[in-house]
Amino acid sequence: MITIKDLHKSYKMGSNSLHVLKGINFDVAQGEMVSIMGSSGSGKSTLLNILGMLDEADEGSYHLDGKPIKKLNEKIAARYRNEFLGFIFQSFNLINYKTALDNVSMPLYYQGMKRKERTERAHHYLEKVGLADWAGHLPNEMSGGQKQRVAIARALASDPKVLLADEPTGALDTKTSYEVMELIQQINDEGKTILVVTHEDDIAHMTKRIVNLKDGIIIDDSVVTQIRATEARQRAYENV
Template identity: 85%
Template sequence: MIEIKGLQKSYQMGSNSLHVLKGIDFNVNEGELVAIMGSSGSGKSTLLNILGMLDEADEGTYTLDGKIIKDLNEKVAARYRNQFLGFIFQSFNLITYKNALDNVAMPLYYQGVKRSQRVERAMHYLEKVGLADWADHLPNELSGGQKQRVAIARALASDPKVLLADEPTGALDSTTSYEVMDIIQKINEEGKTILIVTHEDDIAHMCKRIVNLKDGVIIDDSVVNQVPAKPVAHV
């Protein structure tokens, strides 16, 4: 599903160059649930940005579902992101003046899906995350856990090949974090490929594989015994 070879990335900082990724080799098979860990400055966010086509490597190759991702103009990159990827962010990134249903339906709008079909599919995914009864509510009427579940539903709405989650539990308390991870595990069990950037060890062990980055290189890549997320009542 994802194949990365020899990835290098540097940023110019005034007169200095900051070498962030230093030759990353990294493959993800379809249906995997992978945690990417590392301290601040390890390169994990840069790697996620490249995987999400929000940034491009200086050297190396990135292949996604058989397509080489290189030298894309913004229009093509946006189309590929909408076609292949679903994003889940720590800060939820919901549109404040749109209700939960319209937030979930937003990726389908950009795909040109008809309004009636958008509503039907958005409601399906809200039901999937246990929020059908909150479809008409605005983000400021939702708890943190509910906002993240709306964000998960939105990420799933366009049926992407891969979900990329950037610290999806970082703004949540432990109980709500486990609830969110329980949903993510269930989505993965249905066959969805998911990559999670996290600094939380317990969250990482709810994945099936942990990749550790340090100073721009992978220092460990291990399959782990997945810890089930504790099922808790919806909040």
């Protein structure tokens, strides 16, 4: 699904150049659930931006579902993002004056889908994340966990090939984090490819593979025994 070979990225810093990614080689098969970890400055955000077609590498290659992602104009990049990728952010990135239903259906509007069809699909995905009864509510009427569920529904609505989750539990408490990860695991169990950027070790171990970045290189890439979020959530409640 994702193939990256010898990826390099540098940024100009005045008269100097900061070499952020230093020859990344990285593959993700269809249906995998992978976490990317690393401290601040490790390059994980830069890598995620390149995967999300929000930035472009200086050297190396990136293929997504067999398509080369290189030198795309913004129109084509936007179309590919809409077609291939779903984004989940730490800060939810919901439109505050739009209802949950409108937030979820927004990407479908940009795909040119008719109102009736996008409304039906948005309702379907809100039901999938357990928020069918909240379709008419605004984000400020929801908890953090509910907002993230709306964001997940929005990411799923266009049926992307890959979900990119950037610190999806970073703004949530432990129990709510596990509830969100339980949902993300269920989505992966259904076959969706998911990449999770996180700095939280317990969240990383809820994926099936952990890639560690340091100073722009991959220092470890290991398959791990996945912790099921359902069990972790139950333990968290028992310890209250």
